[in-house]
Amino acid sequence: MACDTGYLEEGEITIARPARASQCCVNLATPTYQGLPQVTLHAVIGQTVVLPCKPSGYPPPRVTWNLPITASRYHTSSAGLTIKGVVATDDHIYRCTVTNIFGHKVKVINLSVTEPLSVNVTTSATNHTEGVPGTITLTCRYRGIPDPSVKWLHIGPLGKTQSVTSGISTSVTTGPISKSYVSTLTLKDPNIFAAGTYICQVSNAAEQKHDNVSITIYAKPRVVTPPMTQTVMEGSNVTLRCKVVGYPPPAITWEFPQSQGHPPFNARLNPDQTVTLMAVDEFNEGEYKCVAKNRYGTDEGSGTITVIKPVRIQVTSQVNSLKGAPAIALDCHASGDPAPTVSWSKLDGTLNRSNPRYILLPNGDFILTSITPATMEGDSGVYKCTATNGVTTTYMLSVVYMDMGRLNCSTTFQECSTKKGVACG
Structure with a gap:
């Protein structure tokens, strides 16, 4: 019995070894390859890359590749497929098929081709005089794989950064190695607010880069704030x-x-x-x-x-005795700009402003009239003078108390209460 040693065809490889008839049936094997059935490789534009697909089996398998194009840059060997000087169109899903009389087996290799981003900005003019008709053209040339996107930014004369959305046109050219892009920003009759730095920002899924150029606009002053x-x-x-x-x-x-x-x-x-x-x-x-x-x-x-x-107030008497006084004047003088208004209140009770005994003068003084022993307990307490002008507010306190007279060691406290404004021992 003789064993087939395989053959070689264009675009394919065959590994052929002479075999002895006595070993032929012992060495028979289905076709296979080294490594995983599916892999992803990365290559940068211009590199040389090897897609591994080393076959084995007997009879020696025939190896075929599905190539995106026919090119002299592709070379097959027992190690796999070598691609010299990788270009953008080499980004492809490659299938290595190994075949002999016992069948076939496929290895899938996903080749991802990248190109580092590059960006360059030029301008038709770096300065312009406001009021003089004219156009400045900014040109941003860039390239990269994966396909990049472009964005224009402007840092204006006030230092604020804004996106530029008008006056922009973009074109793309497909070359023998990869695509090249041009984005043009046109400034027509620019004024002082068009001055500053223009940034061409380019990005893709892998990275981001930018270049910039500054434009000077000669112009009269403008007070913006x-x-x-x-x-x-x-x-x-x-x-x-x-x-x-x-x-x-x-x-x-x-x-x-x-x-x-x-x-x-x-x-x-x-x-x-x-x-x-x-x-x-x-x-x-x-x-x-x-x-x-x-x-x-x-x-x-x-x-x-x-x-x-700020509002300032002064209460001339902060402690006042009701003893023997038919009336008490609580003076509260307030100043400020705007002129403040003065009001009185009582900390330990409600001040009944409708009581005819209480008189509030325009200058802020508060007068307690018709004081009798019967009214003293109700009249005693802590009075609060508040002054405000709508911007600031302040207050001072004035104590009005009912004098219980001179106390000695035999004085009892049954006549004293804990009410504020009552003096007792």
Whole structure:
């Protein structure tokens, strides 16, 4: 009996060994290969990669591959399929089929081809003068595998980063190795707010890269955020800011109220062109104006400061005896800006303001009239004077008490109660 030793065809490999007739039947084996039946390999554009498929069996198996294209870069051997200079179209699911007279077996190899991202941004011009017709074209060339996506970002003259969504066109070209992409951003008649840094950000499932270019716009100043109009407490510190755009960078000067334009004594001019008012008072009230100027023009903005004074009160007598007094005046003087209102209450009970014995004067004084021994217990207590101007609130207490007279060691306490405002031993 003779054994078939196999054969060689184009695009296929055969491993042939002469066999002795006496060993032929002993060596018969179904076709197989080394390794797992399904594997995934990764390759970078330009690399050489070997797809392993080493056959075994007897008669020696015939090996065939399903190739995406016919190319001289593909080489078969007993170790597998070698691909030289990997390109994008080599990304493919390859099947290695080993066959002899006893059947066939298939090994699946998924080759994933990647290309590192690359990105480059160029511009038709790096500067422009506002008001002069013209167009600046930013071009972002990029490539990579898996297919990348592109995004434009703009860091404006105020430092804020925003996505750019208009004026963009993107094209793709398929080359012999991989795809190349071009994204174009067009700035038509750009003004000062188009100045800043433009970022072309490219990303895919594997990585992210970017490149950027800066654009300068020569323009007159614009006050985009004038000094804030605000109400502040007397004695506090206030910093006034004037946010300006323009190029060349504008110089900022300040005009002050109540001082013929000169800085008041408590004003500090800061290196960042802001102004700090230390321990403000009523003389700092008024309009503050910032003026921005460069060689292309001038702009200005203003804001008003209103200074308020915290409420302060003074109760002239905080302890008051009812003894022998037909009336008691509780004086409460309040000041502040805006002018405060004064009200009275009683901590240990309700103050009946409809009682004709109680008189509240416009200046804030509270008078208890028609005091008799019968009213003393009800009149005694802790009275609270509260002053408020809608911004701050404060209060003071005044005690009105019923004097029980001089006490000695034999005085008993059966006549005393625990009521507030009653003096007893």
